[in-house]
Amino acid sequence: EVQLVDSGGGLVQPGGSLRVSCAASGFGFSQYAMTWVRQAPGKGLEWVAGISDGGGGTKYADSVKGRFTISRDNSQNTLHLQMNSLRAEDTAVYYCAKGWIGYPSGWCHFDSWGQGILVTVSS
Amino acid sequence: QSALTQPASMSGSPGQSITLPCTGSSSDVGTYNLVAWYQQHPGEVPKLIIYEVNKRPSGVSSRFSGSKSGSTASLTISGLQAEDEADYYCSSYAGSGTPCVFGGGTKLTVL
Numbered sequence: 001e002v003q004l005v006d007s008g009g010g011l012v013q014p015g016g017s018l019r020v021s022c023a024a025s026g027f028g029f030s031q032y033a034m035t036w037v038r039q040a041p042g043k044g045l046e047w048v049a050g051i052s053d054g055g056g057g058t059k060y061a062d063s064v065k066g067r068f069t070i071s072r073d074n075s076q077n078t079l080h081l082q083m084n085s086l087r088a089e090d091t092a093v094y095y096c097a098k099g100w101i102g103y104p105s106g107w108c109h110f111d112s113w114g115q116g117i118l119v120t121v122s123s
Numbered sequence: 124q125s126a127l128t129q130p131a132s133m134s135g136s137p138g139q140s141i142t143l144p145c146t147g148s149s150s151d152v153g154t155y156n157l158v159a160w161y162q163q164h165p166g167e168v169p170k171l172i173i174y175e176v177n178k179r180p181s182g183v184s185s186r187f188s189g190s191k192s193g194s195t196a197s198l199t200i201s202g203l204q205a206e207d208e209a210d211y212y213c214s215s216y217a218g219s220g221t222p223c224v225f226g227g228g229t230k231l232t233v234l
Contacts, residue, residue, distance in 0.1 A: 044210075045161070107222040
């Protein structure tokens with residue numbers, strides 16, 4: 001059974017940094033693109049960042065480019081999102097999501113999701 | 124990259140069929156047959172119900188079907204049931220730049 005467990009959220013001041021992580025199990029992690037999707041309170045889904053199966057390719061939404069970094073450790077089956085220069089508008093539940101098999105479906109079809117982790121940016 | 128456009132809310136009666144639209148552009152829906160639909164109940168994580176415009180993952184009810192015409196994709200739910208009351212989001216592949224864009228979501232109420 002595919003399992004994605006998100007961790008690392010919390011309260012951070014504007015301008016601060018935070019790293020969220022996702023522990024994956026139950027599938028061949030290194031064979032799939034992975035993505036972070038966020039959902040602000042009461043709002044819709046927003047694609048944030050994606051990374052290729054091998055980790056050599058990364059993409060970012062314009063809203064986070066230059067501030068967030070997605071990475072993965074295929075030896076540990078973990079996905080990370082390093083968030084710097086955080087703003088109030090980054091407040092959201094962050095989900096890691098497993099991409100569908102193949103390219104380019106894997107960048108935009110997500111068949112398994114973590115439980116989500118709340119990141120609150122506030123002073 | 125602009126978000127896809129979905130009506131904020133729609134409603135239907137049990138047993139009816141309803142079609143939820145998702146309007147994009149020539150940069151996403153109009154070019155790629157890579158539209159997905161997700162169902163999200165309150166307090167739950169999104170669930171993939173349609174991928175590649177009209178394919179259903181294993182275990183998803185056949186009452187859900189997808190289609191596309193030009194830059195507008197649609198999700199049709201037939202035989203509406205109370206359990207279908209949820210938020211529905213569309214997404215589309217948008218090329219190699221920012222590869223994925225979501226719609227704002229439609230809150231479906233089953234009256």
